[in-house]
Amino acid sequence: MGRLFGTDGVRGVANADLTAELALGLSVAAAHVLAEAGTFAGHRPTAVVGRDPRASGEFLEAAVVAGLASAGVDVLRVGVLPPPAVAYLTGALGAALGVMLSASHNAMPDNGIKFFARGGHKLADELEDRIETVYEQHRTGAPWERPTGAGVGRVSDYDEGFEKYVAHLISVLPNRLDGLKVVLDEAHGAASHVSPEAFARAGAEVVTIGGEPDGLNINDGCGSTHLGLLKAAVLEHGADFGIAHDGDADRCLAVDGAGEEVDGDQILAVLALAMREAGTLRGDTVVATVMSNLGFKLAMEREGLQLVQTAVGDRYVLEAMKAEGYALGGEQSGHVIVLDHATTGDGTLTGLMLAARVAATGRSLAELAGVMRRLPQVLINVPDVDKSRVKTSAELATAVAEAERELGATGRVLLRPSGTEPLVRVMVEAADIEQARSVAGSLADAVKSALG
Structure with missing residues (x-):
C-alpha cells in the first residue's frame, strides 16, 4: 500500500478514493495512536470533529464519529467550522485529538481527513506513519481492541464551538x-x-x-x-x-x-x-x-x-x-x-x-x-524527465550557474522536482519580465537536454 497521508492529511475523490470504510478505519487507528487506545488506557479521551460544507462531509463525518466512538473516544461534533477552529478547540477543550474533514481548495468531488494531536497541533510524519501502520495491520487481519458496554464513546454536538x-x-x-x-x-x-x-x-x-x-x-x-x-x-x-x-x-x-x-x-x-x-x-x-x-x-x-x-x-x-x-x-x-x-x-x-x-x-x-515590490516570476513545468538527477547533473549545474550570472543580485533561479509527478519546475525571477521569460525558457531547454 502506498502512503495514504500526503502533505496535508489524506485526500481524494470522496466515495471513490476516500470511502466511508477508509474514514472509519483511519479514525480507529488514530484513536489508538493519539488517544492512547481509549478506555483501554484507563481514561476516557475526547475528540473534536469538524467539517467543511461538502455534501460528502456528511457521510464521512458519520464514519469518523463511528470509528472514534467504537474505540472508546467521546466525540464533540462542532459542525461546519474551518480547520484552525477545530485545532483551537482541540487545544482549548483539552481534547486528545481533533479531526477535520475538508479538501481545502480542491473541487467539490474531493474530500479529505486531517488529524490534530493534543493541543491542536499538526501531526509529525512519525505519527502519521504510526496511524497508517495500525490501520494496515487491522486491514490485513489483526483485530481491534474493542470496548463494550459503558466503555464505548459517547457522541454529542458542541454548538458552543462557533462562539x-x-x-x-x-x-x-x-x-x-x-x-x-x-x-x-x-x-x-x-x-x-x-x-x-x-x-x-x-x-x-x-x-x-x-x-x-x-x-x-x-x-x-x-x-x-x-x-x-x-x-x-x-x-x-x-x-x-x-x-x-x-x-x-x-x-x-x-x-x-x-x-x-x-x-x-x-x-x-x-x-x-x-x-x-x-x-x-x-x-x-x-x-x-x-x-x-x-x-x-x-x-x-x-x-x-x-x-x-x-x-x-x-x-x-x-x-x-x-x-x-x-x-x-x-x-x-x-x-x-x-x-x-x-x-x-x-x-x-x-x-x-x-x-x-x-x-x-x-x-x-x-x-x-507597497513595502515590497513583487518581481516578475516565470514558472515552467518540464514533464517526462528524470527529476531524481536535478541535484547531480553537471550539465544542469552549469546552465543554472550561467543563468544566475546573467540575473545578478536582482534575480533568482529555482529548480524543484515535483513531489507527485515526473516533472521539474523551473522558476525564474528578474527585475524585467522579458529577461525572466528568456532565462526560464533557456533553463527549461537545459532541463530537457540534461534529464530527458
Missing part, C-alpha cells in the same frame, strides 16, 4: 476595525459564517460574497483561487479592500481598494512590520518558503528583518517556527501562521490582523503592501 472560536479571534486583535468597509469572499466554504461574524463584531462594515454553501458549490469560481469576483465586488461597493479564503479558510489573500491583488508575501511583509512595532516579532525574523518572491526577501533585508526559508509547504514553515520559537511565517499562497494565536494557518485570523493594521495606521492596504 468560543469567534470570541478567541476577537480577543487577540490589537485594535478594532471601526470605519472599515470590507468585502469577504468565503468560497462557499467552512468559514462562511465564522469570518463575517468575526469581522462584524470587530467593528467592520461587511459585504459577503461566496457565503451561501449548499454542499456542492465550494470553491466553484470563487475564493482565493478565483479572485475575479472579489475584485469586482470591492470596486462595486467602494470597499477599502477585500479578503478571500479558500474552502477550508486556512488561506487568506487580499485585494486592495483599486482591485489589485495582495498576495501572501505582501501580507507577511505587512504583518511583520506591525508585529515588530508591537514587539511581538521574536528575533525580528520571518519564516517563509523558497518559493517566496525575491521582492519579499529584498524588502525584509531593507527593513532590517531576518528571513528563514524552508521547503515548500506550510508544515515545513511551522516546523522551523517551532524549532526556533519564531512568531510569524507563511507562504505566497496565503497560508500565514501567527504562532502566538494559532497552531496552524488561519485565514480568518490573518485577514483580521491585516485589517487591524489598516485601521490602526489609517493607511490604505495598497500603501502598506
Whole structure:
C-alpha cells in the first residue's frame, strides 16, 4: 500500500478514493495512536470533529464519529467550522485529538481527513506513519481492541464551538476595525459564517460574497483561487479592500481598494512590520518558503528583518517556527501562521490582523503592501524527465550557474522536482519580465537536454 497521508492529511475523490470504510478505519487507528487506545488506557479521551460544507462531509463525518466512538473516544461534533477552529478547540477543550474533514481548495468531488494531536497541533510524519501502520495491520487481519458496554464513546454536538472560536479571534486583535468597509469572499466554504461574524463584531462594515454553501458549490469560481469576483465586488461597493479564503479558510489573500491583488508575501511583509512595532516579532525574523518572491526577501533585508526559508509547504514553515520559537511565517499562497494565536494557518485570523493594521495606521492596504515590490516570476513545468538527477547533473549545474550570472543580485533561479509527478519546475525571477521569460525558457531547454 502506498502512503495514504500526503502533505496535508489524506485526500481524494470522496466515495471513490476516500470511502466511508477508509474514514472509519483511519479514525480507529488514530484513536489508538493519539488517544492512547481509549478506555483501554484507563481514561476516557475526547475528540473534536469538524467539517467543511461538502455534501460528502456528511457521510464521512458519520464514519469518523463511528470509528472514534467504537474505540472508546467521546466525540464533540462542532459542525461546519474551518480547520484552525477545530485545532483551537482541540487545544482549548483539552481534547486528545481533533479531526477535520475538508479538501481545502480542491473541487467539490474531493474530500479529505486531517488529524490534530493534543493541543491542536499538526501531526509529525512519525505519527502519521504510526496511524497508517495500525490501520494496515487491522486491514490485513489483526483485530481491534474493542470496548463494550459503558466503555464505548459517547457522541454529542458542541454548538458552543462557533462562539468560543469567534470570541478567541476577537480577543487577540490589537485594535478594532471601526470605519472599515470590507468585502469577504468565503468560497462557499467552512468559514462562511465564522469570518463575517468575526469581522462584524470587530467593528467592520461587511459585504459577503461566496457565503451561501449548499454542499456542492465550494470553491466553484470563487475564493482565493478565483479572485475575479472579489475584485469586482470591492470596486462595486467602494470597499477599502477585500479578503478571500479558500474552502477550508486556512488561506487568506487580499485585494486592495483599486482591485489589485495582495498576495501572501505582501501580507507577511505587512504583518511583520506591525508585529515588530508591537514587539511581538521574536528575533525580528520571518519564516517563509523558497518559493517566496525575491521582492519579499529584498524588502525584509531593507527593513532590517531576518528571513528563514524552508521547503515548500506550510508544515515545513511551522516546523522551523517551532524549532526556533519564531512568531510569524507563511507562504505566497496565503497560508500565514501567527504562532502566538494559532497552531496552524488561519485565514480568518490573518485577514483580521491585516485589517487591524489598516485601521490602526489609517493607511490604505495598497500603501502598506507597497513595502515590497513583487518581481516578475516565470514558472515552467518540464514533464517526462528524470527529476531524481536535478541535484547531480553537471550539465544542469552549469546552465543554472550561467543563468544566475546573467540575473545578478536582482534575480533568482529555482529548480524543484515535483513531489507527485515526473516533472521539474523551473522558476525564474528578474527585475524585467522579458529577461525572466528568456532565462526560464533557456533553463527549461537545459532541463530537457540534461534529464530527458
